[in-house]
Amino acid sequence: xxxxxxxxxxxxxxxxxxxxxxxxxxxxxxxxxxxxxxxxxxxxxxxxxxxxxxxxxxxxxxxxxxxxxxxxxxxxxxxxxxxxxxxxxxxxxxxxxxxxxxxxxxxxxxxxxxxxxxxxxxxxxxxxxxxxxxxxxxxxxxxxxxxxxxxxxxxxxx
Numbered sequence: 001x002x003x004x005x006x007x008x009x010x011x012x013x014x015x016x017x018x019x020x021x022x023x024x025x026x027x028x029x030x031x032x033x034x035x036x037x038x039x040x041x042x043x044x045x046x047x048x049x050x051x052x053x054x055x056x057x058x059x060x061x062x063x064x065x066x067x068x069x070x071x072x073x074x075x076x077x078x079x080x081x082x083x084x085x086x087x088x089x090x091x092x093x094x095x096x097x098x099x100x101x102x103x104x105x106x107x108x109x110x111x112x113x114x115x116x117x118x119x120x121x122x123x124x125x126x127x128x129x130x131x132x133x134x135x136x137x138x139x140x141x142x143x144x145x146x147x148x149x150x151x152x153x154x155x156x157x158x
Contacts, residue, residue, distance in 0.1 A: 007048040011040055019153060022145075023053070026153070038088065054141035056086040056114075060154070066115060067154035069147070080108075082147035085116035087140050098137035107132055118144070 001018040004025060008016045013027040031037045038055040045053040058066070066084055091099070091111055099109050099116065106121040116138070134142070 003048060004045075007044050008041065011044055019156065020149065022149075023143075024145075024149070024153060026156075035088075054088065054143065056088055056143055058086070063150060063154040067147070067151040069117060080106075080119035080121040083118040083120060084145050084147060084150050085118055085134070085138070086143050086145065087114045087116065087138070089140060090114055091116070091138065091140070095138055095140070099134075102132045102134070102137055104132075116142075 001021065004023070005016045005018050008025055008027050013029050013031075016025065016027040018025055029037065031040075034057050038057050041055045041057075042053060045055070069082075090113060096111055099111065103109060108119040110117045
């Protein structure tokens with residue numbers, strides 16, 4: 001995580017902090033366009049790590065909005081794990097339709113902007129969670145974080 005922090009600092013980003021071991025980086029910047037900044041970070045990570053990494057930038061206000069949602073918003077799946085799928089861009093209509101087709105009695109999705117909220121329950125009679133072929137529906141790069149991780153990020157950096 002130290003290497004990751006240094007890579008971000010080398011781009012002129014400041015107050016850089018890593019959170020958990022899954023690539024969450026919090027930083028401040030005066031840089032303008034999100035997409036341009038994301039590309040700069042992706043290039044630097046490629047140089048530093050030696051492999052391609054997709055970047056999903058969210059402002060603190062966006063994190064707070066994401067963290068405000070709870071699994072109670074989807075009463076059809078009580079007791080479900082609540083995950084957030086982060087995208088770099090909004091889903092196109094075709095991808096939204098494919099995602100909708102993945103819904104089952106154990107999985108539900110709601111698309112809001114550049115996030116997909118995923119309620120996921122254990123398969124009946126097992127300890128296994130459902131698995132869905134997300135990459136068939138979502139052709140853009142994506143990453144998944146638990147609602148708990150998103151809440152902790154939003155709370156930790158006001």
